[in-house]
Amino acid sequence: MQYFQNYNPLGNVFLSTIVAAIPLLTLLYLLALHPWRDENGNQHRGIEAPKAAGIAAIIALIVAMFVLKMPFAAAGAAFVYGAASGLFPIGWIVVAAMFLYQMTLITGKFDVVKESVARISNDRRLQVLLIAFSFGAFLEGAAGFGTPVAIAGALLVGLGFKPFQSAVLNLLANTAPVAFGAIGTPVITLAAVTGINPNLISAMAGRQLPFFSLIVPLYVIVVMVKMDKKPMSKVWEVWPAIVVSGASFAVTQWYVSNYMGPNLVDILGGLVSMFCLAGFSLVWKPKTAYDEEGESGARKAAAAKKPYTTGEIISAWVPWILLTIFVFLWGYPSVKAWLNLPHFGIKTVILQNVPFLHKLVMRTAPVVVKPTAEGAVYTINWLQAAGSGIFIAAILSGLWMGMTGAQWKSAISRTASRMKVPLLTIGTVLGFSYMTRYAGTDAILGLAFTRTGVLYPLFAAMLGWLGVFLTGSDTASNAMFGSLQQITAQQLGLSQVLIVTANSTGGVMGKMIDAQSIVVATASTYENPDERKAAVGPIFRFVFWHSLFLAFLVGLVVLAQAYWLTWMIPH
Numbered sequence: 001m002q003y004f005q006n007y008n009p010l011g012n013v014f015l016s017t018i019v020a021a022i023p024l025l026t027l028l029y030l031l032a033l034h035p036w037r038d039e040n041g042n043q044h045r046g047i048e049a050p051k052a053a054g055i056a057a058i059i060a061l062i063v064a065m066f067v068l069k070m071p072f073a074a075a076g077a078a079f080v081y082g083a084a085s086g087l088f089p090i091g092w093i094v095v096a097a098m099f100l101y102q103m104t105l106i107t108g109k110f111d112v113v114k115e116s117v118a119r120i121s122n123d124r125r126l127q128v129l130l131i132a133f134s135f136g137a138f139l140e141g142a143a144g145f146g147t148p149v150a151i152a153g154a155l156l157v158g159l160g161f162k163p164f165q166s167a168v169l170n171l172l173a174n175t176a177p178v179a180f181g182a183i184g185t186p187v188i189t190l191a192a193v194t195g196i197n198p199n200l201i202s203a204m205a206g207r208q209l210p211f212f213s214l215i216v217p218l219y220v221i222v223v224m225v226k227m228d229k230k231p232m233s234k235v236w237e238v239w240p241a242i243v244v245s246g247a248s249f250a251v252t253q254w255y256v257s258n259y260m261g262p263n264l265v266d267i268l269g270g271l272v273s274m275f276c277l278a279g280f281s282l283v284w285k286p287k288t289a290y291d292e293e294g295e296s297g298a299r300k301a302a303a304a305k306k307p308y309t310t311g312e313i314i315s316a317w318v319p320w321i322l323l324t325i326f327v328f329l330w331g332y333p334s335v336k337a338w339l340n341l342p343h344f345g346i347k348t349v350i351l352q353n354v355p356f357l358h359k360l361v362m363r364t365a366p367v368v369v370k371p372t373a374e375g376a377v378y379t380i381n382w383l384q385a386a387g388s389g390i391f392i393a394a395i396l397s398g399l400w401m402g403m404t405g406a407q408w409k410s411a412i413s414r415t416a417s418r419m420k421v422p423l424l425t426i427g428t429v430l431g432f433s434y435m436t437r438y439a440g441t442d443a444i445l446g447l448a449f450t451r452t453g454v455l456y457p458l459f460a461a462m463l464g465w466l467g468v469f470l471t472g473s474d475t476a477s478n479a480m481f482g483s484l485q486q487i488t489a490q491q492l493g494l495s496q497v498l499i500v501t502a503n504s505t506g507g508v509m510g511k512m513i514d515a516q517s518i519v520v521a522t523a524s525t526y527e528n529p530d531e532r533k534a535a536v537g538p539i540f541r542f543v544f545w546h547s548l549f550l551a552f553l554v555g556l557v558v559l560a561q562a563y564w565l566t567w568m569i570p571h
Contacts, residue, residue, distance in 0.1 A: 001071055004362045004371065005440030007447055009068050019067055020444035023060035023436065024470065027052055031515060032541045046537015049515045050421065053428035060432060064439035073356040075435055081354045081376055082434025083427040086516070088380065090146065090430070090472075091423045092387030094520050097150045097323075099415045100394040101524070104319055106410055107401045112308050112316030114158045121281040124161070124290045125221050125238045129245040130281070131155050132173035133217050134273035137249060140177040141266020142327035146520040147386070148174045151323075153524040163525035164535060165227055171512035171521055171543050172220050175550065176213040177266040178474050178508035179205050180253075182386070183331035184262030186474040186504050193482035194500050199261050203570040204501040206257025206265070208557055209508070212550070213250035213269075217242045223546070237286045244280045249273035258570075267328065319397035323390060330389030339384035348383040357438065366450075367443045367484050374438060421532065422523040426472075429515045433471040437480055442470060446481050450488045457562035460485055460499045461506025461555035465547070468510030472517065477507045494562055495569050502558040509551035512543045 010016045030052035037043050046052075057079060064070040104110040121127060135155075136148035149170045156166040179186050184198075187205065191198035218235070221242060225234045235242075252269040308316075329335045340349050353359075354376035361374040382388060398408065436442045445466065449459040463485070467477025481503050489499035511517055518539050526532035561568050 002360050002362055003070050003074050005364055007444050016444055017448045020441040023056045026059050027056035032537055044534050048533045049425040049519050049536050050428050053432050057432040060435050068439050070439050077354050077357040078435045078438040079431040083431035084378055086426040086430030089385040089387055091426050092385055094146050094150050095419050096387040096390035097147055098418055101154045102411045102414045103398050106407050109316040110158055112312055116313045120278050122289055123286055126241050126281055127159055128169055129217055130277050132170045134270055134277055136173050137177040137266050138270025140181045141270055142331050149517055149521045150524040153521050157525045166525045167521035167539055168542055169220055169224055175508050176209050176216050178511050179504045180262055180265035186478050187262035189475045190478040190482045190504055193479055194486045200497050200570050201501050202262035203258045204497050205505050206254050207568045208505045210250035210254045213253055214246045217246040245273055245277045248276040318400050322393040322397055326389040326393040330386050336384055350380040352378045354378055361438045422519045425519040426516050442480055446484050456492055457559040458555035460502040461558050464503035464507035465510040465551040468507040469514050472514040474504055474507045478504050498561055498569050506551050506554045509547050513547045
């Protein structure tokens, strides 16, 4: 039975929009505001993410069935499809990354890595720039889907950062690179949805995001200093390092996106930024080291130990070098194509049309020009998945480190224990987002933005922001709203390249508030499960206004380019 999406089911645009927003508003309230008490009687706000997403999904199901008249079988299939997509390939990436991290902890190699980072700079501000921004950008470009937050978050905690601060700073830092994440997947997806040349979209994004690549390092350090309740002078003490970090990435991001295409923007930008900042840190030091004031004991603890030899440091970095090599190879187009081929007679790609859903949901005007059947094909590309590359790197790392049987067992059990709640959350949140997508409630909310007239360029970026919050992915947001953005641009006489790209560049600022990213951040930074559960609400409340503010700034850039800086639009 076919289901045709109806974007005004109540016959009143305002009422239809309000009803469509109820599941989303419920999720926001439950994650950020709903009060609850722990077993010790302490009051918290914001319930655990799986429960919040589950309740929101039930409400979304009710809206889909009784307001939008979506068949129950289709709605249920959409939820299951989303949950399965959350577990694989997204959850698989985080599990493999956490497995590698636990292995380095158990063998003691992580302690060596921490000291080697401290040798580059013992200043916590520079460590944040190097790990959260530069190294995180590289990981975003190579793998995406939560990998930067998981790995960089663990590294900062290992250096002595508090879990809450580590999670927040990594979420803020993982913004400007997101549009070119996973070898340019968001841009490539947007091009496929709209039919616009991907190099044009890449160039347009490369004329918007470098401004924020300059801003984000400064922004992250300002937030860090304010969290530590230090004077703003602590920010300006490291302004040369902030400039080196941001400018080296921004210039590379601009050049590669405009002259080489979307695939290697973050990988090359992250590498250039890392090398520039690391080299600069070896010859330049801030006047006052930040951690000399007692914020972190990592440097003092490292100084009290016998210094590691160069050979020991190189050996300890081998797992992370292997990780870097494998995520790069697994994302490289020719390698990806080879990995998708059958090997030894074994299929590496399994495709399954989702029953009751595939080609049975029809998107209609004005979201699309003519009714279009929505595909729903669950893909298990078990060898080519980025998580598989990380897992192979982990296995080789374990062999390199000479792990014993007991250590292997411990790494597996600790990873399984750590990832139970995050995987449940990722599955539930993705199930919720897929249900809203196939029901059409996402399009109802998106159409509300299109009624803003001359201010639409501003709200085009905000629509992308909403899409990433709903789906947890810039790629998914582009697939969801790309066509709508293009049609609206045509109707308003605006540049299609500019407005379509705004969906992706505005969306990057929504990455820090999606439940999936926050849960991954808490999984990698908090050891205690109860603390991990209680941290989701406070983290969400903390980053929400930063996310909204930065998305609004992207919208202002798009607005200026639409009417006054039109020469910046590529043709």
